[in-house]
């Protein structure tokens with residue numbers, strides 16, 4: 459299944475008049491503030507976010523999983539789903555694969571299919587938090603940090619395999635997230651576990667091609683409940699530094715304790731050129747993996763404000779981070795959910811682009827706290843959605859992607875093609 463340009467133009471027809479009205483009004487408003495509207499629209503179009511292969515089926519909790527019907531049954535169908543999202547939004551052009559959930563059987567064929575849909579392969583994700591069938595050693599008590607060298611070697615080899623799959627697909631990076639840690643005080647020697655992790659990561663780093671990057675993800679708790687070996691950005695940063703220049707910290711929004719100032723973490727990492735990857739999601743209590751911007755849109759905006767400052771700063775040599783959605787839950791149609799995440803990310807990005815950075819810096823220098831808040835919230839409260847729609851219109855995407863998705867009855871088509879009870883591989 460794929461969506462033609464004609465189908466999208468047809469769906470856009472009835473929205474064109476109202477859109478033009480909204481867009482012209484906002485453009486005039488912004489131009490009186492000397493905002494370069496076309497430049498912002500260009501930046502919105504250029505801001506592309508990768509979709510993880512595990513977010514296309516119904517997500518689950520440890521209590522259950524409810525099929526939504528028409529779920530992609532294999533990697534080919536996952537790529538087709540991302541092609542659908544791409545056609546509707548033009549906000550994504552990459553898939554992030556998880557191994558072993560999505561092992562490409564024939565890299566050439568998969569690459570060709572992806573290229574047909576305008577999709578490339580973003581960061582590869584390894585998995586040493588689950589045991590696989592026929593695996594020699596168990597990861598029950600850890601992987602890269604395991605006390606037994608044989609288990610560590612197995613986990614390192616898995617990461618090397620993932621790199622090799624990625625090379626065949628044209629990926630350029632590896633993301634490592636570890637479940638290693640402990641659930642009970644005294645269970646783990648913290649120093650030895652961290653040292654073993656460092657050694658293992660260095661070995662994996664040594665296996666990467668010279669043009670590859672390593673992203674080290676952190677998380678304070680879960681699945682272990684007392685300690686996680688890579689618990690926070692500081693630990694990740696330390697390990698990335700020990701690995702070398704092409705190792706970076708990856709920030710997953712849900713991997714923080716409640717009320718952590720994530721925007722400050724982003725700023726600090728960018729100041730040192732060590733922010734490599736970014737996982738978008740939202741949460742209320744923990745690693746809830748909810749739709750980006752669904753709970754704390756202001757926080758997302760503040761994070762983007764730091765990202766934009768970090769990316770525009772000439773003093774810092776931070777490469778543009780690898781942007782990815784990492785959300786998964788069990789209520790919404792995953793394709794609608796991903797469209798909503800992409801929309802929320804673009805909204806926060808566009809709002810942050812509207813922040814008058816010069817005025818903000820002046821107000822900061824003068825310690826005019828009230829003015830600082832006015833400047834930030836003036837941008838945050840601007841309804842930028844007409845800019846997003848205009849960006850999509852110019853790229854041949856849908857003015858209202860979810861409306862188009864629903865009126866085209868895409869889920870019904872997928873259910874007809876794939877069945878009502880299929881289950882996507884993944885969480």
Ligand SMILES: [Mn+2]
Pocket residue numbers: 635675710737784
């Ligand atoms: Mn993540």
